[in-house]
Amino acid sequence: MSMQKTGFYGVLLAIIVAAPFLFPDFSTQLATLWLFIIVAMTWDMTGGQMGYNSLGNIFFYGTGMYVAAVIAIALVYDVGEYTGAAGGGRYDFTNQQYITGFLLGTLGAGVFCAVSAFILGYVLFGLRGPYFAIGTLGMAIAAGELVSNWDWVGGGQGITLPVYAGDFDQTKLFIYFAFAIVGVILFIFLKWLYSTRFGAAINAVRDDEEKAEAMGLQTLKYKLVTWSLSAFFIGMVGGISAFQLISFEPLESAYQTINLGIFMVVCVLLGGKGTLWGPIVGAIMFQIFKEVTWNYFLGWQWVALGALIVVTVVYFQDGLMGWLMHKKPEWFGVRVESKDDTVAEPAE
């Protein structure tokens, strides 16, 4: 059993490491797949495990991009001058500066987003159900507008990052592995987190928050911590994305509420809310669907995507993992019926 598991994870890790070498032409798609897996898993932390459906997690992605960019630039140049020149002046970065900027930038993005989530959560977690969803969406939209009017970070033009002065394929590999490492760490982290009392507590918040409070759980604390942890990882992958794109705009790339902001939710719904593997499976399904429709049904891809969302929401609300859990509960260690149907008798 344990041997089997070790073997399974070993094979998985081998695939993760080998994939970009086996399919070098697809390393960008593979990196994007990781991005989807990570944002789906982080979305599920609050949406699936805690019952708070955020439509604004893209805020942390966009903010992570900007924070990483600003840190990487500020380590070497004056940010205002750099963005003011908009590619005009000569702003070179050595590879050492690139690496330092990348590491500090992505980490800084994670930390900044975690702190933002903690502060914003104080206000937003006063909202329940659809109000929370709309409140968070409003936060992301507002942030996009604010940033696109903020000249110091390049305004509507966006911002351009340092470029690694090396082999183009090498950079692609570097980005792939950056995503993959964050993804693997996130998976291990969540697998552990969901096995602790904390994991049970956020499930309790989802199942009946009022009951949880009546039992003495300070639900706000749990909600803030969960959202912060989730924002930390989204912020980091936002940072990595910034280095992947090199040049990005506030509304189209960073605070892309209707693209990635919605896709992450769709991934989770496809795979199954509130499960460890659901968001991963869903992200893979979604990525395949997207590649196929964008390549073969160009012009209709958004219609196909819309149809997929409708079908999922109407017929498969629990996603693939939820459906499997329902069909094969024993695979998940869930017992449904007892052999003994007599009413519980007082135990002596």
Added chain:
Amino acid sequence: MSIIEVSGVSKSYGGVKANHDISMSVEKGGITGLIGPNGSGKTTLFNSIVGYHPIDKGSIKFEGKEISRMQVPQIARLGLLRTFQQTRIYSAMNCVDNMLISLPIRKMRFMDNFKRNTPEDHERADRLLEFVGLYEKRFLRAGSLSFGQQKLLEFAMALMNEPTVLLLDEPTAGINPTLINGLIDRLKRANSEFGITLFIIEHNMRVIMNMADSIYCLAHGEMLASGSADEVQNDQRVIDAYLGAH
């Protein structure tokens, strides 16, 4: 010595005076009953005590400390716990998980959240499930239990939390009549063996007379009578209130 002191508490919903100028107290270590016809304001009083809604007037003290302005989780963390008339459990989780999530986290540090439950926690959960007679059902989804069994589970969850005082809102409602004596016995044992002070809303006169040291009777949001079981049972106003209500 009284552990809960309610003085001059009023609570209205719009025009409805659900509680009017209520004063009462719960003795530490005892079993106190609260009776009254449907709609007389019993649940409202419970809700006021546990901080579920702000009160309009008056004062509520727990262990001498004013709690009428505190929030629900804060009050629960003092060791003052309630169960719900409509029964609230985490229906998607199994019984054991329901028990484990009810551990007395107030006695832990926040960082203890990031540990797994210990074998002792599991043993305690099993023992208490056995205590209420749900051991055989422990791995079933709580939502698949009958209403009565869910009530027993909610009671066990409350015990798991090691409260000082437990407020029970109609614990026998919906329980199979053949099991009520067993439940009364367990409530008494929770009081005598675990030392938990009980404050019980009960519609069933026979049940409460059997258990409570002292009883309060509400009618139309006002305190109608109070005293020992015998005194209240023979109080003409109480009899009238109950007859009038049916």
